[in-house]
Amino acid sequence: MAVEIHPTSIIHPGVELGDGCRVGAFCELGVPSPLAENDRLIIGRGAHIRSHSVFYTGSKIGDGLRTGHRVTVRENMIAGDQFQIGTLSDIQGHCSVGDHVRFHSNVHIGQGAKIGNFVFIFPYVVLTNDPTPPSEDLQGVTLEDYSIVATMSVVLPGVRVGSGALVGAMSLVKGDVPPDSIYVGNPGKVVGSTAKIKLKNGEPAYPWRRHFHRGYPDDIVRMWKAEFA
Numbered sequence: 001m002a003v004e005i006h007p008t009s010i011i012h013p014g015v016e017l018g019d020g021c022r023v024g025a026f027c028e029l030g031v032p033s034p035l036a037e038n039d040r041l042i043i044g045r046g047a048h049i050r051s052h053s054v055f056y057t058g059s060k061i062g063d064g065l066r067t068g069h070r071v072t073v074r075e076n077m078i079a080g081d082q083f084q085i086g087t088l089s090d091i092q093g094h095c096s097v098g099d100h101v102r103f104h105s106n107v108h109i110g111q112g113a114k115i116g117n118f119v120f121i122f123p124y125v126v127l128t129n130d131p132t133p134p135s136e137d138l139q140g141v142t143l144e145d146y147s148i149v150a151t152m153s154v155v156l157p158g159v160r161v162g163s164g165a166l167v168g169a170m171s172l173v174k175g176d177v178p179p180d181s182i183y184v185g186n187p188g189k190v191v192g193s194t195a196k197i198k199l200k201n202g203e204p205a206y207p208w209r210r211h212f213h214r215g216y217p218d219d220i221v222r223m224w225k226a227e228f229a
Helices: 218-227
Strands: 015-017 028-031 041-043 054-056 077-079 095-097 181-185 188-193
Touching: 015 028, 028 041, 041 054
Parallel strands: 015 041, 028 054, 077 095
Antiparallel strands: 181 188
C-alpha cells in the first residue's frame, strides 16, 4: 500500500514509513537532534499521524500507530504495535512502550518511563522523573501490563504501578502500587482490591479485559474470553 504524505508536511532524511502510512498536514517527522542515539525514525505499517504532529529522530514504533493532533514525540522512544497517542500529548523520549497502549489527550510522559502492554493513560496525566528538580538524577515511572492511570493524576519519580492496578482520578502517586489494587487520593493510598469494583449489571469490572474488547484483534479477544470462561 502506498504512503500518503500531505504536501505541507516535512519528512527529514532517515525516516522510514511502513506501507499504508498516512501523514496529515503540517507534520514534521525525523527532526534532527544531538540527543538521539541514531539518525533514524522508524514507523511501522498502517500509521495514521494527524496534523501538526512532530516526531524527532531516534525512535522506533511498531505497526498501527494512531495519533491525535499536535502530538510531540522526542528522541529514543521504543514502542510496540497499535500505539494510540491522543491530541496534545507530549512524550519526552528515552522511554519504552509496549503493545496496544492507549494514551488519551494531554498526556505527558517523562524520560525513563517503562510502560507495559495494554496500558491505559487518561487525559491530563503526568508521569514525572526528577525527584530533586532540576537534576540529572532521573528516575522513570514503570506502569506494568493492564494498568490504568485515570484523569489528572500525577505519578512521582521511580514509582511502579503493578499489573492490573487502577490509579483513580486526580491522585498523587507517591509510592508503589501493588498489582490489582486501587490507589486513590492526594496524597494517595491503597484502598483495596480492584476485585471489589462492580459494573452496573453487578459483574466484576476488573480485570477490565473480561468485558472491554473494543478495538483489539480477534485473536487477543478470544484469548481473553478463554481466560475468563
